[in-house]
Amino acid sequence: MSRSKTFVLMSLLGLSIIGFFILNLFLGSVQIPIDDIIGILFGKQADNVIWTNIIIKSRLPQSLTAMMAGAGLAVSGLLMQTVFRNPLAGPSVLGISSGASLGVACVVLLSGSIGGVALSKLGVIGEVTITMSAIVGSLLIMALIAFVAQKVRGNVTLLIMGVMIGYIANAIIGVLKFFSAEEDIRAYVIWGLGSFSRVSGGQTSVFIILMLVLLPVSFFLIKTLNLLLLGDSYAKNLGLNIKRARLLVIGCSGVLVAVVTAYCGPVVFLGLAVPHICRGLFHTSNHAVILPASLLGGASLALLCNLIARMPGFEGALPVNSVTALVGAPVVMWVLFNKRKNDVG
Amino acid sequence: MKSNETIKVVGLATGYSGRKHTTVITHDINASLYSRELTCLLGPNGAGKSTLLKTLTAFLPPLKGEILIRERPLDDYSESELSKIIGVVLTERLNINNMSVDELVGMGRSPYTGFWGHMSADDRLIVEESIALVGIEGLRGRMVQTLSDGERQKVMIAKALAQETPVIFLDEPTAFLDYPSKVEIMQLLQTLSRERNKTVFLSTHDLELALQIADKVWLLDKPHGVTIGTPEDLALKGEMTKYFHKDGVTFDIESGLFKIDHRLTDSITLEGKGPVANMVRKALARHGVSAVAEDNDNRIFADESGIRLNGVCHPDIDSLLDAVDLLFDRR
Numbered sequence: 001m002s003r004s005k006t007f008v009l010m011s012l013l014g015l016s017i018i019g020f021f022i023l024n025l026f027l028g029s030v031q032i033p034i035d036d037i038i039g040i041l042f043g044k045q046a047d048n049v050i051w052t053n054i055i056i057k058s059r060l061p062q063s064l065t066a067m068m069a070g071a072g073l074a075v076s077g078l079l080m081q082t083v084f085r086n087p088l089a090g091p092s093v094l095g096i097s098s099g100a101s102l103g104v105a106c107v108v109l110l111s112g113s114i115g116g117v118a119l120s121k122l123g124v125i126g127e128v129t130i131t132m133s134a135i136v137g138s139l140l141i142m143a144l145i146a147f148v149a150q151k152v153r154g155n156v157t158l159l160i161m162g163v164m165i166g167y168i169a170n171a172i173i174g175v176l177k178f179f180s181a182e183e184d185i186r187a188y189v190i191w192g193l194g195s196f197s198r199v200s201g202g203q204t205s206v207f208i209i210l211m212l213v214l215l216p217v218s219f220f221l222i223k224t225l226n227l228l229l230l231g232d233s234y235a236k237n238l239g240l241n242i243k244r245a246r247l248l249v250i251g252c253s254g255v256l257v258a259v260v261t262a263y264c265g266p267v268v269f270l271g272l273a274v275p276h277i278c279r280g281l282f283h284t285s286n287h288a289v290i291l292p293a294s295l296l297g298g299a300s301l302a303l304l305c306n307l308i309a310r311m312p313g314f315e316g317a318l319p320v321n322s323v324t325a326l327v328g329a330p331v332v333m334w335v336l337f338n339k340r341k342n343d344v345g
Numbered sequence: 346m347k348s349n350e351t352i353k354v355v356g357l358a359t360g361y362s363g364r365k366h367t368t369v370i371t372h373d374i375n376a377s378l379y380s381r382e383l384t385c386l387l388g389p390n391g392a393g394k395s396t397l398l399k400t401l402t403a404f405l406p407p408l409k410g411e412i413l414i415r416e417r418p419l420d421d422y423s424e425s426e427l428s429k430i431i432g433v434v435l436t437e438r439l440n441i442n443n444m445s446v447d448e449l450v451g452m453g454r455s456p457y458t459g460f461w462g463h464m465s466a467d468d469r470l471i472v473e474e475s476i477a478l479v480g481i482e483g484l485r486g487r488m489v490q491t492l493s494d495g496e497r498q499k500v501m502i503a504k505a506l507a508q509e510t511p512v513i514f515l516d517e518p519t520a521f522l523d524y525p526s527k528v529e530i531m532q533l534l535q536t537l538s539r540e541r542n543k544t545v546f547l548s549t550h551d552l553e554l555a556l557q558i559a560d561k562v563w564l565l566d567k568p569h570g571v572t573i574g575t576p577e578d579l580a581l582k583g584e585m586t587k588y589f590h591k592d593g594v595t596f597d598i599e600s601g602l603f604k605i606d607h608r609l610t611d612s613i614t615l616e617g618k619g620p621v622a623n624m625v626r627k628a629l630a631r632h633g634v635s636a637v638a639e640d641n642d643n644r645i646f647a648d649e650s651g652i653r654l655n656g657v658c659h660p661d662i663d664s665l666l667d668a669v670d671l672l673f674d675r676r
Contacts, residue, residue: 085440220460222461222462223455223458223460223461223462226452226455226462227452227455229441229444230439230441230452231437231439231440233404233433233435233437234433234435234439234452236404236424237402237427237428237431237432237433238428238452238453238455238456238508239424239425239427239428239429239455239456240424240455241424279442279443283443283488284443284444284445284448285441285442285443285444286444286448288461288462
């Protein structure tokens with residue numbers, strides 16, 4: 001693919017983000033006149049205080065969260081697929097999101113039975129606690145995976161280890177549920193559905209700043225990732241320290257998933273789907289192209305999914321996870337069908 | 346020591362060391378590799394060719410002994426230093442989609458590019474040159490997954506050239522190729538060793554080809570260990586027969602090549618000269634008939650003018666063989 005064509009596609013992805021972002025602000029279950037929305041965004045007090053609240057406290061943070069989460073998950077998925085050389089790898093395979101779930105489950109489910117206070121009733125403090133527990137849970141699992149990565153040779157072994165650790169985490173969650181109050185289980189299940197609107201107020205800024213710091217870090221890995229494509233032996237022969245590279249890539253990817261899952265719950269499918277869509281669009285495996293493309297594509301697709309989840313009529317009730325799968329799966333299939341044709345020609 | 350010695354191996358033992366026990370595959374290897382030479386590593390399956398190659402390329406640690414590259418121990422080199430000294434072409438199939446030949450050869454420049462992997466004008470020039478040297482200009486824009494085995498092998502050789510290493514190790518570069526491609530790759534590697542001053546070391550199962558083109562041969566097998574020399578010296582010392590002795594195959598010292606040992610049950614007198622006579626002799630041998638010079642009940646005459654068995658003309662060897670079968674009552 002020529003440079004100019006890559007540039008055009010990349011710009012289109014960028015434009016689609018802007019487009020979906022604006023639509024996310026303008027569309028929703030409450031009809032707000034366009035003039036008022038623009039006014040509110042530029043700091044003017046609107047006629048209706050509720051409108052201001054909807055835009056500033058709901059639609060804007062939700063859109064920003066969706067954008068960042070989508071970008072993070074897509075980049076993380078791409079890193080996983082490259083380091084494991086497995087097209088089915090995604091942010092959830094290494095059990096990192098299970099780790100986050102375990103952390104949340106421990107706190108949400110145990111707080112009721114042990115402390116006697118249902119966390120789900122604590123409001124902001126509860127939210128922060130949930131976020132922290134998710135991060136701690138996923139980072140603990142990630143540390144475990146990193147430790148295992150040093151010990152085992154093959155990528156497939158590592159992948160299976162990750163899946164097994166995920167099963168163990170889920171089993172523990174199952175046991176915890178058994179001993180928990182119904183109310184707490186409900187709170188945990190809702191967290192598990194995934195949502196871009198769970199994050200509120202000051203937490204949104206924290207999340208966005210975290211992602212703005214973490215996402216560029218992945219760009220330092222472009223050369224490493226390209227070398228990893230050649231397989232361990234060739235990469236080593238070209239001067240790459242395989243163990244360190246593997247640790248760096250898994251670490252970077254893991255922290256991204258941990259943070260996104262902590263704030264938005266386990267959002268499925270974006271991380272798996274977006275890299276495939278981008279490879280199909282750009283016809284390259286070069287990470288200098290595919291990494292920024294996945295970042296933009298992830299942000300764009302997440303905004304689109306959020307938009308669909310909030311379509312007038314659904315009243316904001318659709319869980320994001322259903323939408324990501326419903327939108328993402330057909331797109332991936334379409335890309336794969338198309339790829340067949342191109343490869344033969 | 347010859348002045349063009351690049352790699353020296355002293356008392357090397359190769360194999361795998363596990364937590365519980367160590368498996369030694371080959372021990373006590375003493376040898377050297379030289380620049381401007383093509384060296385072939387020959388040996389039956391399971392003799393330890395791959396293990397030896399992996400040890401020499403630092404993919405596997407040696408169990409014993411030392412490997413010196415330019416008089417410095419191999420484990421003394423850092424990964425990035427080594428990437429500028431040894432280039433490899435491996436048997437493992439690349440599992441890459443959507444990477445162009447250009448990009449793949451460009452990966453050979455990785456040891457020289459900076460943090461972002463961006464190629465300078467010089468790097469691009471070297472990539473172009475490597476592609477031209479291997480003669481794959483026509484493949485440049487192609488995606489790696491669309492290449493044939495032979496084409497992919499050449500691309501990987503171009504990658505190793507772009508790496509600009511004085512030493513190139515290749516693990517069975519001629520496997521899976523058709524015969525003309527095998528010859529082409531071997532000739533290419535020989536030319537590279539001569540013109541680019543490279544030390545080329547490769548493992549192969551293509552005995553005939555290796556014996557014709559290699560400057561040095563390393564014979565490797567379990568009972569005998571490693572024997573080294575020019576193919577001709579090894580032939581004269583009888584090493585070839587020792588290493589590759591199997592029923593039905595003999596090493597022909599005249600041609601320096603291997604021959605299939607036919608079981609000859611009958612004999613026939615063959616007169617005549619030239620290619621026609623030679624081909625008739627070959628065909629008869631395949632049919633278990635030895636062509637002898639002394640008088641015999643039956644007599645074949647063969648040269649450019651035609652083929653006659655006991656005075657009867659035959660248009661080609663096929664019809665001659667039918668007549669011979671009839672003669673010895675083989676049908």
